[in-house]
Amino acid sequence: MPKSIYEDIYKDLKQKIENNTFAYQELLPPENSLIQTYGCSRNTLRRAVGLLVNDGYVQTMQGKGVRNIYQPCEQTAFTIGEIETFTESAVRNGQQAFTRVALFTELQLNKKQAAMTGFPENAEVYYIQRIHYLDDVPLIINHNYFLKEAVPGLTKEIAEHSIYQYLENTLHMTIVNSKRIMTVEKVTEIDEKYLALNIKDYNCVAVVSSQTYNSDGVMFEYTQSRHRPDHFRFYDNAVRK
Amino acid sequence: MPKSIYEDIYKDLKQKIENNTFAYQELLPPENSLIQTYGCSRNTLRRAVGLLVNDGYVQTMQGKGVRNIYQPCEQTAFTIGEIETFTESAVRNGQQAFTRVALFTELQLNKKQAAMTGFPENAEVYYIQRIHYLDDVPLIINHNYFLKEAVPGLTKEIAEHSIYQYLENTLHMTIVNSKRIMTVEKVTEIDEKYLALNIKDYNCVAVVSSQTYNSDGVMFEYTQSRHRPDHFRFYDNAVRK
């Protein structure tokens, strides 16, 4: 099912840019020309271009045109920057992903845990520890907290496969946005144990803490992802307002 | 000089949200109501709201309304997430900022440097090392590369004060966007020397590498910022497309 025109145009232009249809620093065809090409209105085309601007793919210049500033990234390791599953990301990069569940429990949050996660005190959650392997190397240990109320029927078997597939396909939940904070922390015993980090080497991990909301506006997940520092990259494009 | 209506509305709503005019999880007034309030068109209002969605301040729900999902952040330390000067950020957080220039040179990039920065080979640049102090604690060491062609007349004196003020006020350059990559790296001798990092403590730094473009579409700056890991936070909000 086709979703929307502006989205289709966005994807088409994005792909053209990634395929080097336009050289780096080259101007894209002007709005009027693209409107002709896609047979859409000006607003619709501009909306698609706006998404490319947010992605850091192009830059619009009043009076001049739209410049391609996309450069393919070196892409050595794991990538973030969107809401994307570990498995999705691995597949995209042509790598072999595997997930192991180290702990699957249910608990009621105490005050400290509530403050950390952003859930209300005494909230009932699933607490899951999972280790993500890429090409047989343990890269990430995830501490997942899922609100039971919003994610009923979660099991260890689902956690071993794909929680997000369960959320979207079975529970028909829609993930909308995810607030993240990136920090660097000392390795813990758990990190050492599961990530096989040698203390002599790195004594830190990259930590991504995220609060994820569904389309009902409820925060249903808090996750702390602890990454091996040597396989961690976080992309971002900031646009001056 | 007033810039644009949607921007004004965006700022006004943003401030209202930050000031807790609406409770967490509360619905904002519906579009039609806000259109009345601001006396603008629907498109204009929706544009303002769209910016708030990108910021992770609100969530729109078709058929229901616009929900406030803003939660004030704990705000212990240094903050990124926008294009913002070190000094700007410090002032915003009510802290005392100071910048020391450790090195100010000009150089022509070799192949390796060109690959790292994204500038063309043999490009002429200013290479500057600066240490940023917050409340007398050295937090960041910056390795700045500025394209001489685009940033003429840079001096050590300017670097000690504020390069961005020089760019915007004197050269009348407009900064548009900045692509960033966050990684974690081992501390170097330079890091240890200037950041006073004890090797026994953390042996890593948080590294933000950024390529910054001006309104002419030219990348005029490459900077590698190396942060003390214990004072580093990187905020982000990802929206599902």
Add this chain to the structure above:
DNA sequence: GCCGATTTGTCCGTATGTATC
């Protein structure tokens, strides 16, 4: 379960402003 009212989502056409060439 249906229907209508409310509310957000998408799309179009047009007018005007501003920067560049």
Add this chain to the structure above:
DNA sequence: CGATACATACGGACAAATCGG
């Protein structure tokens, strides 16, 4: 100065989701 190209803003039409009676 005129032509080109992007930026802002308005108004209208219809679709889709939600909610209450």
